[in-house]
Amino acid sequence: MKCVIGIEGGGTKSVMRLSDMHGNTIADSHGDCLNIYIIGRESVFNNLKDLYNKIVSKVDFKPDIVRVCIGTAGLVGEDASKFYVSSLQNICNCNDVIALTDAHISLYGYLGDMPGISIISGTGSICIGKNSEGKIVTCGGWGHIFSDEGSAFDIAINALRYIYGYVDNRNGSALIYSEFLKATSSKDYNDLLTFVYDENTNKTVLASLAEVVNDCAEKGDKIALRILYDAAGKLYDMCYDAAKNLNFNDDYEFGVVASGSVLKKSMIVRNELIKRMQENFKQCKIVKNECDAVSGAVYLALMK
Structure with a gap:
């Protein structure tokens, strides 16, 4: 039976979907991180293989994979793209593989062919948009060292700056x-510093501390609120730049997809971002998360 595969890869978890040639879901499998800059290429390859083995075990036939589309965090540059393509060609026994960012498949998963912007703030961050003429632009997504503005990692690092201040x-x-000490089982600031610089404390581990900042903000902590409003401002700036590069103005109607763990879990960040977008782009419509990003990967696999 001819099928396509869509994959959504995040900095923490991932999902693979097997669909027929009409877009009907046959089976899903769930797995771990697919970001090569967090866990390395060998681990990503093994996680992709695990996703595929799980999905094949759920069906009673051998699927003939016509095309694979992956949208993942960590796809920065041509070399990374080649890695994902060659890995999936090998694993899925399919020559036709498309490798895109996670924001790209999110855009199509929620909006289809409609014009709009997808902003993702999870472990990292990225913004992508498209207009009715088919022009596509991206902002951010260059990794945590100098990019990932407004992400969970960015929030946690800003909190650490204030802690040592x-x-x-x-x-x-x-x-x-005090809450960071509890969350990391640290006795004092020296112990916390050891935790931060430990070789096992990777980007994902640090990013998870953003939830601690959000909890503090919900308790009314002024510094925590400042950090979250700053994150929302950075995400808005990415959306604004993408919108202007697409020639979206006040009277242009377009959709906005806000996804990722930060924008799902922190209503402070989400509401501030939405408020700024609606103040400056009167016709923008916030798209409710009634679909999912992996649907966008399937959609793109079928439309090529």
């Missing part, structure tokens, strides 16, 4: 400091 008797938050 507090230690230095500068501007900081006692609440964030």
